Amino acid sequence: MTTTPQGMQLTARCPEDLLALAPVILGFWPADSVVMMTFGAARPFHARLDLPPAAELDPCTLLGAEESLLGPAQQHEVQAVVLLYLTDDPCAALLVHEALVLGCRRRGIRMVVAVAADGAEYSLLGPDGELGPRTPYDVTAHPFVVQALVEGWIAHDTREEMVASLEADPALAGPVLEALLDGGWEDTGPPIGARALRRHGTWAQATVRRVLDTGDVLRPVDVARLLWAVQAPRVRDAVGSLIERPTASGHARFWAEILRRCPDQLAAPPATLLGWAAWLAGDGALAWAAVDRCRRVDPDCRLADSLARLLERAVAPNAWPGGADRMLGLPAERSER
DSSP: OEEOTTSOEEOOOSHHHHHHHHHHHHSBOOOSEEEEEEESSSSOOEEEEEOOOGGGOOHHHHHHHHHHHHHHHHHTTOOEEEEEEEOSOHHHHHHHHHHHHHHHHHHTOEEEEEEEEOSSEEEEBOTTSOBOOOEEOOOTTOHHHHHHHHHTOOOBSSHHHHHHTTSOOHHHHHHHHHHHHHTTOTTSOOOOSHHHHHHHHHHHHHHHHHHHHHOOOOOHHHHHHHHHHTTSHHHHHHHHTTOOGGGHHHHHHHHHHHHHTSOGGGOHHHHHHHHHHHHHTTOHHHHHHHHHHHHHHOTTOHHHHHHHHHHHTTOOGGGSOOOOOTTTTSOOGGGGO
């Protein structure tokens, strides 16, 4: 039995069930990937890693794959794992599988089952690297997948499509850029000083709360002002303090939409807010995509680095105590006098 990021508990009884679980827990159909599901820990988690072609798998790459997947598993005292190799390159699957088998043995982690699948056929992988018979499969109409599609859990066909969904849409970003220019924000630094920080921070918090409560669509001028205001780290943090686990999915949808309307040069703060919300919502794949989006604009963003460390270490969202001050980052009233 495994728990999806949406909180549903699904029981897998055969390889087809496991292959159907992969897009459900990730939110997209993984390809050229290793997917690891963990069991027996106080806080089980699931992880995905790019699977390079066999020709690119040198000893350092294989060691890195082992550490990236099994390091957090050992740290969280995972008892058992399921490994899925989703690729049409069986040599790559076998090479990584050999490394992970040895890693599991060294770390005292039981490998329940390993499956190599190319989208049409799958084979079981033995503990000594042997490849079992090939079995046809099709999980596009599997009950897990159908439920996920109905509920909107699988939002994208591929990770590339998910990443692309966070890029600016010229038709949506154009009016926002015009509003930035008309409002004078394009040539003005973010708010500074206690009075300005509190005024714009309070407005930004109220605006985000209103949209999440009512479903309103922000006008370009309001998106422009919000993007300008959150360039100030203290305003960004104040808005981020609104994100709590019960409402994190809504915040993630909000900031994903803002990113589609955001001129590229202003994308780093909303990307980090999206990443934070996605992590708290249990959507590690989307959180990673947000980190990547931020780093393309601001490679030195410390908040993105902090979020990346949480993801690399598979820190569970429920480790966050919540209850942050909703005015976090904004100066106290006395600073304005």
